[in-house]
Amino acid sequence: xxxxxxxxxxxxxxxxxxxxxxxxxxxxxxxxxxxxxxxxxxxxxxxxxxxxxxxxxxxxxxxxxxxxxxxxxxxxxxxxxxxxxxxxxxxxxxxxxxxxxxxxxxxxxxxxxxxxxxxxxxxxxxxxxxxxxxxxxxxxxxxxxxxxxxxxxxxxxxxxxxxxxxxxxxxxxxxxxxxxxxxxxxxxxxxxxxxxxxxxxxxxxxxxxxxxxxxxxxxxxxxxxxxxxxxxxxxxxxxxxxxxxxxxxxxxxxxxxxxxxxxxxxxxxxxxxxxxxxxxxxxxxxxxxxxxxxxxxxxxxxxxxxxxxxxxxxxxxxxxxxxxxxxxxxxxxxxxxxxxxxxxxxxxxxxxxxxxxxxxxxxx
Amino acid sequence: xxxxxxxxxxxxxxxxxxxxxxxxxxxxxxxxxxxxxxxxxxxxxxxxxxxxxxxxxxxxxxxxxxxxxxxxxxxxxxxxxxxxxxxxxxxxxxxxxxxxxxxxxxxxxxxxxxxxxxxxxxxxxxxxxxxxxxxxxxxxxxxxxxxxxxxxxxxxxxxxxxxxxxxxxxxxxxxxxxxxxxxxxxxxxxxxxxxxxxxxxxxxxxxxxxxxxxxxxxxxxxxx
Numbered sequence: 283x284x285x286x287x288x289x290x291x292x293x294x295x296x297x298x299x300x301x302x303x304x305x306x307x308x309x310x311x312x313x314x315x316x317x318x319x320x321x322x323x324x325x326x327x328x329x330x331x332x333x334x335x336x337x338x339x340x341x342x343x344x345x346x347x348x349x350x351x352x353x354x355x356x357x358x359x360x361x362x363x364x365x366x367x368x369x370x371x372x373x374x375x376x377x378x379x380x381x382x383x384x385x386x387x388x389x390x391x392x393x394x395x396x397x398x399x400x401x402x403x404x405x406x407x408x409x410x411x412x413x414x415x416x417x418x419x420x421x422x423x424x425x426x427x428x429x430x431x432x433x434x435x436x437x438x439x440x441x442x443x444x445x446x447x448x449x450x451x452x453x454x455x456x457x458x459x460x461x462x463x464x465x466x467x468x469x470x471x472x473x474x475x476x477x478x479x480x481x482x483x484x485x486x487x488x489x490x491x492x493x494x495x496x497x498x499x500x501x502x503x504x505x506x507x508x509x510x511x512x513x514x515x516x517x518x519x520x521x522x523x524x525x526x527x528x529x530x531x532x533x534x535x536x537x538x539x540x541x542x543x544x545x546x547x548x549x550x551x552x553x554x555x556x557x558x559x560x561x562x563x564x565x566x567x568x569x570x571x572x573x574x575x576x577x578x579x580x581x582x583x584x585x586x587x588x589x590x591x592x593x594x595x596x597x598x599x600x601x602x603x604x605x606x607x608x609x610x611x612x613x614x615x616x617x618x619x620x621x622x623x624x625x626x627x628x629x630x631x632x633x634x635x636x637x638x639x640x641x642x643x644x645x646x
Numbered sequence: 647x648x649x650x651x652x653x654x655x656x657x658x659x660x661x662x663x664x665x666x667x668x669x670x671x672x673x674x675x676x677x678x679x680x681x682x683x684x685x686x687x688x689x690x691x692x693x694x695x696x697x698x699x700x701x702x703x704x705x706x707x708x709x710x711x712x713x714x715x716x717x718x719x720x721x722x723x724x725x726x727x728x729x730x731x732x733x734x735x736x737x738x739x740x741x742x743x744x745x746x747x748x749x750x751x752x753x754x755x756x757x758x759x760x761x762x763x764x765x766x767x768x769x770x771x772x773x774x775x776x777x778x779x780x781x782x783x784x785x786x787x788x789x790x791x792x793x794x795x796x797x798x799x800x801x802x803x804x805x806x807x808x809x810x811x812x813x814x815x816x817x818x819x820x821x822x823x824x825x826x827x828x829x830x831x832x833x834x835x836x837x838x839x840x841x842x843x844x845x846x847x848x849x850x851x852x853x854x855x856x857x858x859x860x861x862x863x864x865x866x867x868x869x870x
Contacts, residue, residue: 283753283760290748554744557705558804559733560761561726639705643740 284564288571291544298540303580305536306619309529310584313615315591315605316525320518322606328507333450335397336475337484339506343497353470356462358495359392362476365494368487370479371396374471375451376461378436385435386452387461396477397450404428405444408457414440415455417448436464526618533580533622537573541630545569545637552634553642562635569631570624577623581616651714652811652844653679653702658711660697660867671697673867674711679812684838684845686855689864695848696816698864702846703736703814704728716811733762737805737813741820743797745789751800752785755807762808772807778840779803779833795826802833806843813837815847819854831857 292299331339340362342354359374373392377384390407393399400407403418405428414432416424426432426442433439435454446455462468478487484502491500501509545552552565592605660672672694679685687695700706701713704720707728713720716735723731738744745754759768776782779799789797798818805813815834819827835857837843847858855861863870 283756286753287746287749287757294748550744551746554740554746555757555761556729557703557732557738557744558758558761559729559731561729564761640700643744 284568285571288568288575291548291568292572292575295544295547298543299576302536302540302576303583306533306577306580306623307583307587309532309622310581310615310619311587311591313522313526313529313618314584314588314608314611315595316522317608317611317615318588318592318605319595319603320515320522321608322604324510324515325606326604328510330450330452331507331510332503334475334503335450335477336503337478337481338476338488338491339501339503340474340476340491340495341499342472343499353467353472354474354498356469356471358498359471359474361494362474362491366476366487366490368478368480368483369476371477372474374458374474376458376465376467376470377452377472378461378465378467379452384452385454385456385461387456387458388451389458396475400444400446400455402444402446405442407444409443410441411457411460412438412440413443413457415444415446416442417453418445419448420453421445436461438464529615529618530622530625533577533619534626537576537623537626538629539626540576541569541573541627542633544572545630545634548634549637549642549645552637553639553645556637556639557643565634565637566631569627569634573623573627574620577620578616580623581612581619584615584619585612650681651678652681652683652716653677653846654712654714655702656712658698658701658713659709660694660701660706661709671867672701672708672711675864675867675869677862677869679844679846681844682838682842683860684835684858685847686858686861687846687848687864688850688852688855688861692866693864694867695864697867699814699816699846699848702812703738704731734808735811737808737810739798739801739805739813739815739818741817743789743794743801743821745797745800745804747789750786750788751781751792751796751803754789754800755785755804758804758807764808768807775806775837775841776803778836780829793826794822795829798822798826798830799833802830802837806837806841812844812846815845817848817850819849819851827851827854 340358342352344352353376356374359372362372363369371392373389373396375393376387378387379385400415408415414435416426416432420426426445428442428445430442431439432442435456440456462470476487478484488500488502555565588607592607595603595605655675655677658672658675659670662669662671675694675698687698689695701708701720702715704723707723708721711721715731718731718735720728745751746757749757776785779802781796781799781803784792784796789800792800818834819830822830831854834845834847838845845858847854849855
């Protein structure tokens, strides 16, 4: 019975109900989109690192997962190949750009030995120093075809000679030597990938490398990819908390206004319920159920809209952002929406509970 | 009609505080209502009849005096106790019907049962009462689709669905035309005569008052 009353009350003011649901959904979509982008970008980075097929990755001293501007001498590659047992192949790559938009400079011959080579869907490897390879995702987004000129990469134009299957390195790959020269990093690399003849020896080889290359960041690919989390980006976790707080505030304000006007509007009805013997708790129960229903409906709509933002970000907007769907956050974002909404219903609920029945019945 | 009064009021007083001003709404009311009686209360505005109505209905506590309702002493009851009393001891019919606009007529009646923790199907005998009230076939409509007379009849059904000791009607025909007023008053009389429902009715209308067994006149917070 009470649920019937709750549903009918919400249906009675369809526009107010719809606006409340939409406002709550926006808050949920905001949180899911931000978390989705954070997670998507991190997962993408980790996936592309794993896609190289290396067992060990070496980074310059003082570098971090997201700070790839610190480079090291490319000669380290040769040192490793000569002096470290069980190394089947090693290659260095140069990253240029930031977390959201970067290119990789690759020595294709060395890279092919380690990785088995790019899997091309069109065209093939570099033919000259001004050639570029792009992954098929990038090519589709920008509608590029083999043979066309790609402009604006490191402030230059390049000839597109190959489109490869995505899933490793950057979306754009340039000849290592060319990239080193134009970015004043001659003889330098950002990462060194090492493939072993026996992956079971990874820990053993890492221990040896750490002896020989003190201060360098040396980790297995698994350890390295596990570093790609929201926590590894400075301030991102805090930013997510801020967005969550804004979301709670939005939910609170929307529900506060909605429920407050509902209580004012239903003053006489509250009086009638009390005259029938409804306790203050009964009246508050009705309001809280309406609130939870609004929040749940808003959460469901917000989850649905997050698919729309994912489509827009992943497939429509020509950027490098990736939004993942993080299922556990459906629950977290919905819980945040419900908590914010319940907080907003407290004052109107108390007002309704304390309403004097006689005054309420006389209310015009 | 039984000998012991279902309502027994002695020297009932009620004082409101309007800012710094004391308003003596009831100045020592004495009244007995027997079980099964239909009593009309008339009086000019400010005579205290609404205050008496509110106290008997447990909507507000008395300031002093004694009031016993169906064996319950209303003096000294807490808000929660008076709320509990209203569930099954008192039924209200208001001038403005006061149906919940978002529920059907049936659900308006059902919610009174739900509040009184009366779960399960409606008593089959109540179907006869609904027939008596002329509501069969109108129960699935919401108040906006019902005429004033029909709404008031739904309100009466709601008021008696929990078999209250007394039915309190505050100007039940105040918003109705003559035809509907006659119909509603006739129904109240029928409920009183056929079901033995004790009724206390406030009215300005002497013709309406005549439907009761007796009329009580109030003025200046006292019964004349």
